[in-house]
Amino acid sequence: MRRPNPGILTMLPVLVFLLAGFVIPILVVALYSLMPPRTFDLAGSPTFTNYATAFAEGYWRPLMWSALGAAATTLICLVLAWPTARVLAHLAGRWATLVTLLIALPIFISESVRLFGLALFMMPGGGILAGSIDALFGVSIGTILYTRLAALLGLVYIHFPFVLFPLLLGVSLIPKDQVEAARDLGASGWQVFREIEAPLAAPGAAVGALLCFVLSLGANAEMNILGGQAVTVITNAIEQRFNYAQDWPLGAALTVLTVLLTAAVVFPVLKRIDVDRLARR
Amino acid sequence: MGTILSTRAVSKRFGDVIALDDVSLEIREGEFFTIVGPSGSGKSTLLRILAGLETPAAGRVRLRDTDITDVPANRRPTCMVFQNLALFSHRTVGENIEFSQKMKGVPPHERREHALDMMRIVRLPESYYGRRVTHCSGGEQQRVALARALASDPEILFFDEPLSSIDYRLRKILEVEMKDLHRRTGKTFVYITHSLEEAMVMSDRIAIMKAGRIVQTGTPTDIYYRPANRFVAEFMGEVNVFELANGQIAELGIAAPTGATGYLAVRPEFLRKLNDGERADVRFPATVANDYMLGSRTHYHLDTGKRILVAEVAAGQAAEIIVGAKAEWGFDLSDAALLDE
Structure with a gap:
């Protein structure tokens, strides 16, 4: 017997x-999307x-806002993370x-709790920031709470x-001597x-970037808690x-x-990454 | 020949460790200058300061008449070949060699021509141009690193022990190639190694470092036959060192050269077996304890009863020396170096 x-x-x-947990549910969802409107069986x-309705009724708009928000979040996070990673890689x-602990610890606290905290902080009048400034300096400031900017701030903060x-991990893979060699060869x-x-x-x-983009694309707590009614993202629409x-x-x-939009972004990138090189570290 | 690169009273410390202590040296235009020393002697730090990858805590570095102490590496007309080569692992052989020219904005076809010229100089086949450096052998990578350094057309090339991780046979070949390359390019080479052999084979002049200081600078011959002290004598190969005390070579019980104190260093090739009636300034009886064939010459361990000495004899003259036999051995004081410390 084999x-x-x-x-x-x-x-x-x-x-x-x-x-x-993944293949069957997604197949069910795909099948449902092909059923007549407002029916409950397969x-x-x-x-x-x-699909025709989705485009006709302007659902491309929340999808676009989601994609834009995710792209902006990814870009901002990359720009912020690069110097941080370099400093951390060189800090002994x-x-x-x-x-690292200071950055990692908040992950262990529920996302909603952190977002409500941020909302309290940004609250106008009696909020932590505005209230403190008012009490200390007697200056009243406005708030960005319930705007797209606040939602973006939340997205960046969370992701x-x-x-x-x-x-x-990537930065620590850069050999120091290659950087020195490049400088020595005249590179600015x-x-x-x-x-x-x-x-x-x-x-x-x-x-x-992929993690950040995919997670931000599916995020809605940031929009609900910090963005208020300022913008509807695709997850809100689906819900x-x-x-x-x-x-x-x-x-x-x-x-x-x-899902298709996500796949269109993820697969081309994944194809080009040598995951082995990271894992070998 | 004028001085191209010099340091004056350069010092550097890392925490509590003094890496360089008041180092002054002068490197001449077009010479092959080697800095030798045991690990931890500060030679790498010195090289990195010369290359502009490190700044000294005190002292100045001059390129001809210009003070370059605070000029960073990318604005110095010098280039370094690193210990582990530091080739750009995500690039091809050609891209590595062209790097410095690309940084200067040289157009691609010109860069390519130049890179191929460099590859000819270091004897790399043209077919390697498009190959990933990670797919090259150790010796080939060595050549890529050399070509990359040469391509930036530096006035001075620095080498930080580039041959240290290469096996013996290939190292011997590359040592010779390196010296040839020096002759053909006419550039100033500043080389670092902990290997005396490497230094002797390739260099015009050698500086010996110990504990952050330069102990002696000179030609290989100078340093080999006229070491400044016991450390240099012992570092530069096999040597018999005798302590002089109370006007005597203590271990042999023989009168020392008049009034001298300190040490007497004699290279193995100057110890010889004395025939009947042959005279020598210093003579002593010894038994041949063992022999070590080294090809063109043989080393003998001589037991004087108090210690073991090393004698070297050319292959043609070894026949009459028999292991176990007792005989008179000796050397002349003109062949010995008198050392203070």
Whole structure:
């Protein structure tokens, strides 16, 4: 009797989990998106009506806001994380651990709690920031709470560690002597960054950017808590279709569109990253 | 030949460790200058200061008549070949070699021509141009690093022990190539190594470092035959060092050269077996304890009863020396170096 391949056996639990928790639900959603509007079973005759409705009723707008927000968050996080990662990579011992902890610890606190904290901080009048300034200096300031800017700030605040840590790994992969060699061969600071540091840290940056983009694209707590009604993102729209509007097929269609957009961004990037190079570290 | 690069009273410390202590040296135009010393002697720090990768805590560095102490590496007309080569691992051989020219904004076709010229100089086949450096062997990477350094057309090339991780045979080949390259390019080479052999083979002049200071500077011959002190004598290969005390070579019980104190250093090739009636300034009986064949010459360990001495004899004259036999051995004082410390 042939014995089963041990590789397959060890993979089995994960395979079952992925099948039940990822593949089947997404297939169900994809199937729902093809059902007639406002129906609740999967037996109807397939139609593209929901997709037509999605475009006709302007749902590209929340999708665009989500994509823009995610892209802006990713860009801002990368710009902020680069110097941080460089400093952390060169800091030795205790200081590096301390700073890393300070950045990592908030991850262990619920996202909503942190966002409500941020909202309290930004609250006008009696808010922590405005109230303190008023009490100390007698100056009244406005607030950015319930604006797109506040939502973006929340997105950056929440997702910064997801960019920082992969990037830190990437930056620590840059051999110091290659940087020195480049300088010695006449490269300016900017040229060293463009020719040596950026390409060598690229795998880490790409992993971090992907994490950040995908997570931000699916985020809605930031919008609800900090953005108020200022902007509707695709996740809000999907939630409304499923809950309030009770239009599952349209909600499913919007979901599929979001997944497709995500895939269109993720796969080209993933194809170019040498994940092995990062993992070997 | 004028001085191209010099330091005056350069010092550097890392925390409590003094890496360089008041180092002054002069490197001449076009010479192959080697800094030798055991690890931790400060030679790498000195080289990094010369290259502009490190700034000294005190002292000045001059390039001809210009003070370059505070000029960073990318604005010095010098280039370094690093210990582990520091090739750009994400780039091809060609891109590595062209790097300095790309930084200057030289157009691609011109860079390519120049890179191919450099590859010819270091004897790399043209077909390697598009190859990833990570796909090259150790010796090939060595050549890429050399070509990359040469391509920036530096006035001075620095080498930080580039051959230290290469196996013996290839190292011997590359040592010779390096010296040839020096002759052909006519550039000033400043080389660092902990290997005396490497230094002797390649250099016009050698500086010996110990604990952050330069102990002696001179030609290989100078340093080999006229060491400044016991450390240099012992660092530069096999040597018999005798302590002089109370006007005597203590271990041999023989009168020392008049009034001298300190040490007497004799290279193994100057110890010889004395025939009947042959005279020598210093003579002593010894038993041949063992022999070590080194190809063109043989080393003998001589047991004087108080210590072991090393004698070296050319292959043709070794026949009459028999292990276990007792004989008169000796040397002349004109062949020995008198050392104060």
